[in-house]
Amino acid sequence: MPRPGAPPLNGLAPPPRRPPRAGQSRQAALTCSLSAAGVRRAHPCSHRPEASGEGRGRGTLRRSAPRTPRSGVWGVLAHRLPGDPMASEGLAKALTAVLGGQGLLVQSYDSEPLGNPRVPVRLRKNVCYVVLAVFLNEQDEVLLIQEAKRECRGSWYLPAGRMEPGETIIEAMQREVKEEAGLHCEPVTLLSVEERGPAWIRFVFLARPTGGTLKTSKEADAESLQAGWFPRVSLPTPLRAHDVLHVIDLAAQYLQQARHPLILPQELPCSLVCQRLVATFTSVQTVWVLVGTGGMPHLPITACGFTSVEQRGGIKVAVLRLLQECLTLHNLAVETKGLLGLQHLGRDHMDGICMNVLVAVAFRNPGIEEEPPKVRSENYFWWKVMEEDLQSQLLQRLQESSVVPVSR
Numbered sequence: 001m002p003r004p005g006a007p008p009l010n011g012l013a014p015p016p017r018r019p020p021r022a023g024q025s026r027q028a029a030l031t032c033s034l035s036a037a038g039v040r041r042a043h044p045c046s047h048r049p050e051a052s053g054e055g056r057g058r059g060t061l062r063r064s065a066p067r068t069p070r071s072g073v074w075g076v077l078a079h080r081l082p083g084d085p086m087a088s089e090g091l092a093k094a095l096t097a098v099l100g101g102q103g104l105l106v107q108s109y110d111s112e113p114l115g116n117p118r119v120p121v122r123l124r125k126n127v128c129y130v131v132l133a134v135f136l137n138e139q140d141e142v143l144l145i146q147e148a149k150r151e152c153r154g155s156w157y158l159p160a161g162r163m164e165p166g167e168t169i170i171e172a173m174q175r176e177v178k179e180e181a182g183l184h185c186e187p188v189t190l191l192s193v194e195e196r197g198p199a200w201i202r203f204v205f206l207a208r209p210t211g212g213t214l215k216t217s218k219e220a221d222a223e224s225l226q227a228g229w230f231p232r233v234s235l236p237t238p239l240r241a242h243d244v245l246h247v248i249d250l251a252a253q254y255l256q257q258a259r260h261p262l263i264l265p266q267e268l269p270c271s272l273v274c275q276r277l278v279a280t281f282t283s284v285q286t287v288w289v290l291v292g293t294g295g296m297p298h299l300p301i302t303a304c305g306f307t308s309v310e311q312r313g314g315i316k317v318a319v320l321r322l323l324q325e326c327l328t329l330h331n332l333a334v335e336t337k338g339l340l341g342l343q344h345l346g347r348d349h350m351d352g353i354c355m356n357v358l359v360a361v362a363f364r365n366p367g368i369e370e371e372p373p374k375v376r377s378e379n380y381f382w383w384k385v386m387e388e389d390l391q392s393q394l395l396q397r398l399q400e401s402s403v404v405p406v407s408r
């Protein structure tokens with residue numbers, strides 16, 4: 001339930017703790033016009049650090065829709081288009097960084113909710129972020145805390161809690177574990193991200209203790225009554241909620257066989273909840289990646305909206321909105337595989353989050369389509385990844401879904 005008395009920000013009601021489930025997605029068009037001078041886009045994209053690079057390109061900047069540049073319209077970009085080694089090198093660097101779980105500065109958005117002013121997110125005002133930690137010891141026991149809150153007093157749960165303004169995601173997780181279980185800890189990896197639209201996001205970590213002493217019932221306080229280690233196969237009852245069972249299984253599976261590389265939030269500022277897309281098309285061991293043309297060619301970013309439609313539809317609505325702006329989706333299947341990484345700062349009122357998401361675009365009737373679907377917007381093009389190592393990394397991540405799952 002929304003925190004009593006939390007004032008709505010810009011008409012946005014404070015987010016419920018766990019808003020209702022999904023609904024429809026929404027069509028939204030991005031208007032982006034080229035200036036009369038033809039050399040700079042009206043699009044807010046200015047500098048794109050991720051595509052600034054030098055040296056020989058490692059890919060071809062391929063346009064699957066023939067471009068008919070008007071005279072002078074592409075002045076600045078003309079030298080950045082197909083075959084330009086600098087842009088290709090910059091894209092390869094950006095893709096390498098994102099595949100490695102690193103972050104890239106967010107300085108503008110390729111797609112934004114139509115009609116909605118760009119409202120910076122404010123923790124505990126229009127977004128609620130929750131952290132939750134899973135600890136499994138060598139005896140296959142899981143760390144649980146006994147809740148002290150009136151509404152769930154005496155029930156057992158994983159150490160969890162809502163983030164507070166000014167802290168990073170990892171600091172929040174460490175604070176909640178110390179408050180509720182008495183232990184110092186460090187994160188091992190993100191295990192999953194749960195979302196009910198951009199207003200409620202929960203970060204689930206696999207973590208390990210680094211010190212402190214387990215909280216006993218003698219130390220009961222408002223945060224928790226006590227903490228304890230319990231065999232994973234016979235947990236105490238009652239549980240506060242059964243959603244933790246899946247999360248505990250995820251942790252056990254990860255420790256048996258890591259499904260994805262270790263992925264941890266990167267501390268980079270962002271003012272909105274947004275997603276950087278690694279939107280791919282694969283054909284016969286070849287991979288194309290959708291690229292934005294605003295400024296330097298870059299991995300496109302879509303900003304999440306806070307309308308009830310976007311809340312109900314979940315963060316995938318923003319992904320579909322961007323893709324609808326450049327592709328004809330009715331004959332395409334779009335699958336968000338999961339997270340390659342995420343970035344958030346928390347300090348300096350920068351409460352936004354940028355999730356680097358791996359998306360697979362395919363024809364619904366996979367015939368022998370060797371070429372990516374036609375791009376019907378000059379704001380995007382398909383970049384064919386030629387560099388073998390990068391190509392095999394992408395194919396492996398796609399084929400094995402080697403990403404942090406995002407669930408609703």
Ligand SMILES: C[C@@](O)(CCOP(=O)(O)OP(=O)(O)O)CC(=O)O
Binds near residue numbers: 018161
């Ligand atoms: C279970 C959760 O609500 C996590 C929040 O747990 P708490 O209710 O303990 O929150 P804090 O008071 O901030 O510690 C997850 C959810 O359903 O929102």
